Amino acid sequence: MALLTYREALRTALDEEILRDENVVVIGEEVAQYNGAYKVTEGLWAAHGDKRLVDTPISEAGFVGMGIGASMLGLRPVIELMFWSFAYVAFDQIVNNAGCVRYMSGGLLNVPIVIRGPANGGTNVGATHSHTPENLLANMPGLKVVAPATAYDAKGLLKTSIRDNDPVMFMENTLLYGEKWEVPDTEYLIPLGQADVKRVGRDISLIAHGRAVLTCLKAAELLAAEHDIDAEVVDLRSIRPLDEETVITSVRKTHRAVVVEEGKPFCGIGAQLVSTIQEKAFDDLDAPIGRVASLDAPAIYSPPLEKRQLPDPQRVIEKVLHLS
Amino acid sequence: MHTVLQSPGESRSTINEQLTKADKIRLLRDMYRIRRFEQTSLKYYNLGRMGGFLHLYSGQEAVAVGTISLLGENDHVITAYRDHGHALAVGMSMNECMAELFGKATGCSKGKGGSMHFFAPDKRYWGGHGIVGGQTPLGAGIAYALKYKNIPGCCLCYLGDGAINQGAFHESLNLAALFQLPVIYIIENNGYSMGTSQKRSSAYKSSLAERAEAYNMAWDVFIGEDLYEVRNRTNIAIDRARKTQQPTLLEIQTYRYYGHSVADANAKKYRTSEEIDDYKNNHDPLQIFSKALLQEEVLTQADIQEIDKAAKEEANAAVAFAEESPLPEESDILNDVYWEVDNQTEAAKHGYYFFNN
Incomplete structure (x- = not known):
């Protein structure tokens, strides 16, 4: 058992899944060369390069939708939102495209995408940056919503979410990124839907x-x-x-x-x-x-x-x- | 008129010469099939046999048939809600499409999508999208996946002239140009975004496609009534996408004979009957291509009548198929929501997914 921060646990999960599956690609603002706005992806670009860590412009509707389209062809994009609050400019893509295309196609396709980032208040950034949309998104059949409380859960749940074949909305918390918990050195997964x-x-x-x-x-x-x-x-x-x-x-x-x-x-x-x-x-x-x-x-x-x-x-x- | 970047290919002059007589007949037949499918669907819509909207493609057939006829096994298609023409052009059957309109279990989406949401991933046809411009980031994503996997294909992403003012479309253009994605955005410009004319809805200089200049993206604009011309001009963009993974923005000027949807009560108020008649009489893509094939002596007038008759019969047979088909079961409402649940995987064994009490 190692003592890892919530942030390091997420990073380890991303690192392991990038190595495990060539279709896993991390896409978002500042995720690559900048090492992540909250340093969740720190070092991953240096380790895995341009193909697996992709910096985007500030264009959430564009790159969230792009990730959804790419996932329909079998990629497993992990889209980082700098804040879940920013999902609101990509709401149509998340709700109508990620959430509904499987249903509207009668089950002919699926959207194995993870959209992740912090969704919390408490950091004095005002209303626009403090939204907690888990209830909004859990209200949409077709989407899954996950919110880990510890580093242990963050790692195990993120790995499972990346392997899941449905769209998973993964909600983290900036106030927890620096908190430490014991995390096993060996691989483990935590099923979604298990309290x-x-x-x-x-x-x-x-x-x-x-x-x-x-x-x-x-x-x-x-x-x-x-x-x-x-x-x-x-x-x-x-x-x-x-x-x-x-x-x-x-x-x-x-x-x-x-x-x-x-x-x-x-x-x-x-x-x-x-x-x-x-x-x-x-x-x-x-x-x-x-x-x-x-x-x-x-x-x-x-x-x-x-x-x-x-x-x-x-x-x-x-x-x-x-x-x- | 303007292609900013020159095509790396040479096929502009030869792409139509490669067509065999059988190919040409098939192209004409495909246009007739779309026309008759939709006219038949309109008849049954008006009889109250289907719900929702019905956005008809009549008048625009040369665009879908011409562009899609250029595609190969690595190429993909995604479009908006006026999607029947593209669906038939990629090879979906009239039966599955008509049954979808009738809300039947045998529909292409099992009656869960309706007119605006036809899908056929096996034919690399990714919908059928109801929100104006909402499909344009997905088109970039399909192209992204092709490039990521080193597949030398492209994605044709269609949108209407009304969609060009959506933010998601501009974001898509930026991403496509920035990441050099093999996507071809095709604005099917029928002149009206619902009841608002192009001049009343879009700010532009010479054309809508010219907006690509701002993204340093190749673009072209042309009239889409002649199937040969559609193939010629689109093939330049497809060649560019396949060989150099560069995106293109095409504007193909066309016309729809019916309203925005069948529910468009003002279809003949925001434009004149003379305008509609002029397109029907002088710019109809079926008539223009028929004439070309008659001149080339590919077929006779009698052959064309036979093609037309067969298309009508096929559409009527599709109606019979749809009418005889079963409705989805009530239990089907809760299927096709989650892949893991549908496939009864280990992942789906934990927790509740549905909350119907």
Whole structure:
């Protein structure tokens, strides 16, 4: 086991998949000669050259669509978006082309593409650069959505996503790029659609994805230390496909749930989870299901206030105490 | 009129001379098949037998048939929503196309795509795309994959004159020129982006294709009523793409006889009946090519009538096929969404993909 940053784990996944499959090509702004805007691809251009690491102009609709077209002929493009926020200028390509051409062709073709990059707030860059579109894209049948919370998950899920034969929207987090976790030296894959219980507990289920999982883990520590509440933390890891079974199993055990996300609440991932839990585990619930999300406004710039806008351990704890 | 970069090939003068008598008859037959297929589909659309839109290609047949007739086994096609002509020209059957219009399970897309979304990857035909200009980055991507794999082919990517003002198209031109992709963008300029004429929708100097100058891309503009001319001029671009992997922007001036779609209630309000009649009487690609073949004594008037009759019969048979075909099952609604699910792979064994309760 080596201690790797989330960024290094992603890079290792890309490196290994480039070596494994000649059809894997990394395309995006500043991914090659600049070594990546967030240094995820650092060193890969030097190692693999122009064919496998391709710098593009600032032209998301163009190069995302180009990647989709190339994938229809069997390439496996990994498209880096400097921010997932920039996907909005490529929305037609992602939704109508990546998401719908398989269906509209009656299954005659498929789109083995990965679109990846950071999708998070909390970096004081204002609303345009702080979008968290996992709920938007998970709403589109045909697309898959993945959001790893740790370096271990980031590597295993990215490798799986690259090998997947459907379009995978892979959402990272700039605040996690420098965080370290233990990552095996040997190859491993993590299936899409398999949640992970990051902390076992018996009193309440905290269900989250991405960085909100870490928020929940901190909240769980404090709940145990200060309130004698033993929280279980379920990391969805992938939003679509969604591991409902792990969620329901956890809620049946704890009889309480709070769903936590860094996205906005309206039509959020949490809304989907609440619907699922009440339908499949209604009789097991001892309290209403709680939700914690970003405060429902565009991302604010002011650094101290943006911290308050995003879910933090304190807000999770307050919600848990309210339900207990 | 203007080709900025000269063709590296010599085929401009010889490409039509290579056609055999049988080839020429096939080309004429293909144009008749498109015309009669669409007129037949219009009849049944008006009878309420199909839903949605129906964007007819009538009047533009020499463009699809002429350009696609130049393609070989490494060449690919992608187009917009006015896609029936290209579909038949690449060799899709009238049956599968008509059945798709009727929403039947035997349709080329199993009734899931409809008029605007015909696909045939086995014929290197990648759709059939409904959003104006949305297919143009895909065309660049197909060419990108060819170049990446060292396949000496090209991609013909068609769009209408209304699509040239979409941002995605300009991004595609930039990428195609920057990365030197073997894609040929073909603007089928029928003069109207829906009900808005070219002059009311596009800013330009001498032509729409001239915009390629800004991207240092080769371009050409010509009239598309004569199939021989379409082949001549397009082949220069295809040659360039195959041999030097350079893109080209072509503008082929043409005309559609019907409205933007059958639902275009104003089809005869934004243009005059005289204008439509002039094209039908003096610029019809079927008539012009028929005349050429009569002059060359490739066939007789009786032969042409036979071709026409056969095309009508084939279209009527396609209607019968479509009518007799089953609808998709309700359970089919949830198929063809994810490859991994359809193929019941290991990857699809985890988690829920659909949320129908």
